[in-house]
Amino acid sequence: MTMTQTAMGLFPVSYTVTTGLEGAPALQLNLLVNTPAQKITGTADITNDSIHPPLKMHADVWGTFSYMTVMGPGSRILISGQGNHGGPTSNSMVFVKFHLIVEPNWNTGKGSFSYFYNNEWHNIENATVRLNPVFNLPVGPGPVIPDNSSYGKPYSVMYGPAIQQAIAQNSPLSELKALAQQAQQQLDNLPALQAGLAALHVEIGKLTA
Structure with a gap:
């Protein structure tokens, strides 16, 4: 592939990020990936039904992605983002942050996320990143x-x-x-x-x- 070819592309992807432990919160990301700009936009939902009242948070998220080696496509991918109410142009406080490392096919990986709730930050480390089937369209990273x-x-x-x-x-x-x-x-x-x-x-x- 040429640099021109690999620089093109726009595709949707949805992930669930959680440790899988009992009582752990889950982060769902619905993202639109802009490969020319290496940027992401979308929404995030953090839920935890094991607490009372159940945790349900929604955010507009944005961020960037980068390949973890100079080889570019074919390398693992670092996705970093944050979220608030209204997006990057809003004056709303950022209350969601996430960092994911996914495989070259964008299907699986590991990650961490944090969210501000009850006046404190909660950090979730060493979580599994799983592609949601509902967004598993017959579309690869590219146009x-x-x-x-x-x-x-x-x-x-x-x-x-x-x-x-x-x-x-x-x-x-x-x-x-x-x-x-x-x-x-x-x-x-x-x-x-x-x-x-x-x-x-x-x-x-x-x-x-």
Whole structure:
């Protein structure tokens, strides 16, 4: 992949972050990942039904991600973010923070998070990061385009893990050619993608204003 190709992409992802211990709180993150800017935006929900009254916190979150080695895509990924009511342009206090280290396929990892509740910070360390199936769309880290030939699968995987895994697993020539054709279609549609991304940024700006 070229630097231009790997710098493109916008995709959703949802994680549950928890230690799995009895009575432990859970963090759910619903994120939109902007790979060109290496930024994330979305929402966070922290819950704990084992206490009274049950803990239910909601936040608008934003942050960044970076590859943990100079190799870029193919390396583990550090995701760091914070949240409040209203997003980064709000004067609301930050009351949620999180740091995740996920595998190159963005599916699993480890992490920590903290939240401000009852006038003190609560820190959760060594938690497991798990991809939520409801957001496990047929979309990889990278741009997506409609695939009208595949019923029930409205998107095709483009860059990121799809290409890396195909090469690493010595996929058949026919699969490599098909993936290359899809990637070329994506590059041909670059102007439309850029226009769509600009419109999406405008909408995000409205929601976080």
